[in-house]
Amino acid sequence: EEVVSKNFIEQEIDKDLAEGRYTEVCTRFPPEPNGYLHIGHAKSILLNSGLAKKYHGTFHLRFDDTNPTKEDTEYVESIKTDVEWLGADFKDHLYFASDYFDQMYECAVKLIKKGKAYVCDLSADEIREYRGTLTEPGKNSPYRDRSIEENLKLFEEMKNGAYKDGEKVLRAKIDMASPNINMRDPVIYRVAHMHHHNTGDKWCIYPMYDFAHPIEDAIEKITHSICTLEFEDHRPLYDWVVRECEFDPAPRQIEFAKLYLTNVVTGKRYIKKLVQDGVVDGWDDPRLVSIAALRRRGFTPESLKMFVDLCGVSKSQGSVDYAMLEYCIREDLKMKRSRMMAVLDPIKLVIDNYPEGEVEWLEAENNLENPELGKRKIPFCKELYIERDDFMIEPPKKYFRLFPGNEVRLMQAYFVKCVSYETDENGNVTVVHCTYDPETKSGSGFTGRKVKGTIHWVAAPYAKQAEVRLYENLIDEEKGVYNEEDGSMNINPNSLEVRKNCFVEPNFGDAKAYDSFQFVRNGYFCIDAKDSTPDALVFNRIVSLKSSFRL
Ligand code: ATP
Ligand code: MG
Numbered sequence: 297e298e299v300v301s302k303n304f305i306e307q308e309i310d311k312d313l314a315e316g317r318y319t320e321v322c323t324r325f326p327p328e329p330n331g332y333l334h335i336g337h338a339k340s341i342l343l344n345s346g347l348a349k350k351y352h353g354t355f356h357l358r359f360d361d362t363n364p365t366k367e368d369t370e371y372v373e374s375i376k377t378d379v380e381w382l383g384a385d386f387k388d389h390l391y392f393a394s395d396y397f398d399q400m401y402e403c404a405v406k407l408i409k410k411g412k413a414y415v416c417d418l419s420a421d422e423i424r425e426y427r428g429t430l431t432e433p434g435k436n437s438p439y440r441d442r443s444i445e446e447n448l449k450l451f452e453e454m455k456n457g458a459y460k461d462g463e464k465v466l467r468a469k470i471d472m473a474s475p476n477i478n479m480r481d482p483v484i485y486r487v488a489h490m491h492h493h494n495t496g497d498k499w500c501i502y503p504m505y506d507f508a509h510p511i512e513d514a515i516e517k518i519t520h521s522i523c524t525l526e527f528e529d530h531r532p533l534y535d536w537v538v539r540e541c542e543f544d545p546a547p548r549q550i551e552f553a554k555l556y557l558t559n560v561v562t563g564k565r566y567i568k569k570l571v572q573d574g575v576v577d578g579w580d581d582p583r584l585v586s587i588a589a590l591r592r593r594g595f596t597p598e599s600l601k602m603f604v605d606l607c608g609v610s611k612s613q614g615s616v617d618y619a620m621l622e623y624c625i626r627e628d629l630k631m632k633r634s635r636m637m638a639v640l641d642p643i644k645l646v647i648d649n650y651p652e653g654e655v656e657w658l659e660a661e662n663n664l665e666n667p668e669l670g671k672r673k674i675p676f677c678k679e680l681y682i683e684r685d686d687f688m689i690e691p692p693k694k695y696f697r698l699f700p701g702n703e704v705r706l707m708q709a710y711f712v713k714c715v716s717y718e719t720d721e722n723g724n725v726t727v728v729h730c731t732y733d734p735e736t737k738s739g740s741g742f743t744g745r746k747v748k749g750t751i752h753w754v755a756a757p758y759a760k761q762a763e764v765r766l767y768e769n770l771i772d773e774e775k776g777v778y779n780e781e782d783g784s785m786n787i788n789p790n791s792l793e794v795r796k797n798c799f800v801e802p803n804f805g806d807a808k809a810y811d812s813f814q815f816v817r818n819g820y821f822c823i824d825a826k827d828s829t830p831d832a833l834v835f836n837r838i839v840s841l842k843s844s845f846r847l
């Protein structure tokens with residue numbers, strides 16, 4: 297029998313099902329539409345939708361749009377795109393919390409009628425003062441003992457616009473001496489004369505998050521309401537709202553630790569600043585870890601799923617190294633992508649004894665480890681491009697690539713031997729001259745002699761010029777995210793390197809946005825979705841090859 301290890305949430309779900317607390321599982325992802333989603337949200341999406349799938353239950357995407365200040369419909373669209381891209385199925389289960397405003401209002405009235413809520417005239421500052429501290433109990437509001445009739449009348453007046461913002465609030469009547477500050481008569485409704493993107497000007501009172509969220513879950517019959525650890529102290533209030541509003545069955549809140557990544561920026565505030573300062577090219581700049589940025593960089597939903605699974609689900613906070621994300625995308629692409637030839641820092645190589653004007657179309661496997669990816673034809677001729685660092689005039693020890701007198705294999709083609717080179721007035725090499733040996737054609741079974749180095753190349757007259765963008769981490773965490781002295785961010789000045797003069801083999805004819813490839817010896821690359829055109833290809837390096845040999 298297969299041993300399956302279950303995370304603590306799955307163990308809780310198993311118990312709930314065994315005890316008959318629920319008969320099926322329903323989860324949700326409840327973003328506030330106030331920004332782009334990032335890798336942390338991906339964890340929540342994959343966790344929640346994954347549980348629904350595993351337990352043959354249902355997954356909901358619900359926009360938590362109860363706060364009219366910050367919402368933006370642009371974010372609604374981007375969030376839908378991202379959730380769908382990750383493969384979380386919310387077909388028939390897309391909800392907006394603002395559609396429940398009527399029910400939330402009725403819940404508040406119900407609490408008033410039960411003597412469990414009251415209208416309070418204290419200002420926000422006074423409420424804070426009365427609340428007490430961790431070591432000191434709070435004091436009752438002078439308005440706490442208003443009659444039910446008076447509370448009903450005042451709350452209705454609040455709804456009808458009789459009061460200004462901040463003039464009155466509705467508070468749950470719980471316990472001002474509770475050791476949990478969240479239970480000290482929390483505000484559950486406030487007056488805010490604001491336009492809402494969905495409900496327009498219908499409402500001038502809006503529910504607070506801690507009141508709205510459990511009601512949203514209960515209305516949708518969510519069974520397991522999974523959220524991050526900072527809500528642990530809010531759980532007693534969550535349970536209070538569900539119980540006092542008499543929802544049955546009651547949803548259950550379970551908390552897990554947020555995902556933090558090292559050497560990346562996730563905070564909305566910081567990203568906004570990077571965008572404003574022009575350090576990055578928008579929210580989807582490939583150096584960021586918004587889901588849109590990861591997609592543009594060339595990450596796949598499968599790689600993010602693998603990453604999230606590897607991270608696991610736990611109650612203890614910790615951060616994960618970006619290198620693990622890189623590991624996942626390498627693993628995912630290794631067998632799935634063609635291995636192409638591209639030269640990122642070109643110099644000319646001329647084969648002196650190869651006939652002028654002749655071309656051979658060499659047949660190559662697209663991926664030697666996966667024959668299912670088929671074969672392609674690569675042109676070979678007298679003038680090629682090779683990488684500048686694959687030739688040295690005076691090589692150090694153990695350098696097995698080209699230098700005067702040395703022979704190497706041109707990948708998929710022939711052995712070539714360096715006979716001479718040309719330089720410009722500054723001594724930079726401009727052309728490497730070689731001779732080739734027709735006997736040594738790749739696949740011909742030639743065994744006469746061996747060479748130690750194999751280098752890649754592209755045929756100069758057939759190559760396509762391309763722009764390649766190489767990335768490093770945006771911030772260096774060892775130096776600290778912030779500069780101690782002036783509070784500025786410690787931005788890595790080399791986080792983006794643009795190479796405009798690269799050459800790729802001609803087989804990228806119909807490559808389109810987000811397509812990705814291995815460039816042999818150089819890593820995995822993805823067609824940039826914003827800037828690439830069929831005539832001027834732009835590639836983002838997703839990740840280098842782990843084993844790439846550097847001098
Ligand atoms: P941020 O401020 O980074 O956008 P948030 O908590 O304000 O995060 P919400 O839109 O409120 O974002 O969150 C939607 C869901 O995503 C919540 O259930 C939240 O717990 C979860 N979530 C947010 N950040 C992370 C994270 N780093 N790791 C795991 N889950 C997260
Ligand atoms: Mg958010």
Ligand code: MG
Nearest residue numbers: 327328330360
């Ligand atoms: Mg939030």
